[in-house]
Amino acid sequence: MVDFHRWLMPLQYSGIISEHMNVRKRAGLFDVSHMGRFKVEGPNSLELLQNLMTNDVSKLQENQALYSLMCYDGGGIVDDLIVYMINKETYLLVVNSSNRQKDFEWILEHCTEKTASTAIKIEDITDSTALLALQGPLAHKVLQSIELEPDINFDQQGHLT
Numbered sequence: 001m002v003d004f005h006r007w008l009m010p011l012q013y014s015g016i017i018s019e020h021m022n023v024r025k026r027a028g029l030f031d032v033s034h035m036g037r038f039k040v041e042g043p044n045s046l047e048l049l050q051n052l053m054t055n056d057v058s059k060l061q062e063n064q065a066l067y068s069l070m071c072y073d074g075g076g077i078v079d080d081l082i083v084y085m086i087n088k089e090t091y092l093l094v095v096n097s098s099n100r101q102k103d104f105e106w107i108l109e110h111c112t113e114k115t116a117s118t119a120i121k122i123e124d125i126t127d128s129t130a131l132l133a134l135q136g137p138l139a140h141k142v143l144q145s146i147e148l149e150p151d152i153n154f155d156q157q158g159h160l161t
Contacts, residue, residue, distance in 0.1 A: 005097040007034035027136035036100035037129055038093040038107065042120035045091055048111055049083060060085035070103065079103050100126065 001008045022028055040049065049057040055068035064085055070078040079099040084092040095103045104124055111120050134142060 004034055005100075007097070009034065023136045025137070027134060027138040027142050029142075030133045030135065031130070032133045033126075033130045034097045035126075035131055036093075036095040036097055036103065036124070037126045037131060038095065038104060039123045039125050040091045040093060040107075040120065041089060041123075043089055044119040045089055048107075048120055049091060052107065052110055053083060055083075057083055057085075057091075062087055070106070078106050094131065100124070 001010055003009075019028070046057060052070050053068040054071060055066050057066070057068070060066060060083070062085055065082050067080070067082055069080050072078055079095050079102070081096070081103070082094040084094070086092060093103075093107075104122075107122055111122060
């Protein structure tokens with residue numbers, strides 16, 4: 001076990017090569033709760049995120065996500081992150097744990113500057129939630145083996161390698 005930004009995390013289990021190959025060929029479940037999670041809510045949420053992200057957040061539909069960069073006004077990267085659209089006024093941002101405080105402050109600063117801050121609520125929900133990542137080519141089979149509500153149509157989901 002090692003300390004990773006205040007989180008105790010195992011470095012490896014039976015071996016890094018076998019663990020890697022299992023995920024690449026089958027599936028692996030990871031506790032990634034150390035990553036930062038921010039909830040952005042309100043009627044101006046999309047406007048704020050469009051101003052902060054390099055990717056087009058407006059292309060998201062409910063329950064979709066995109067990978068993006070958040071950049072400084074004069075150039076350079078604040079962080080790379082994932083934006084999840086929960087509904088048209090609620091988004092979840094997953095940020096790198098080492099940048100959690102910096103990212104949160106950057107978003108708050110821009111919330112005040114570029115949008116009506118009263119129309120947006122930004123909350124750091126990292127310590128009150130958990131985050132699991134199920135990865136690998138058979139991840140959908142693992143999910144299909146349990147009963148989920150609502151049903152997930154895996155044929156319509158994007159896949160990355």
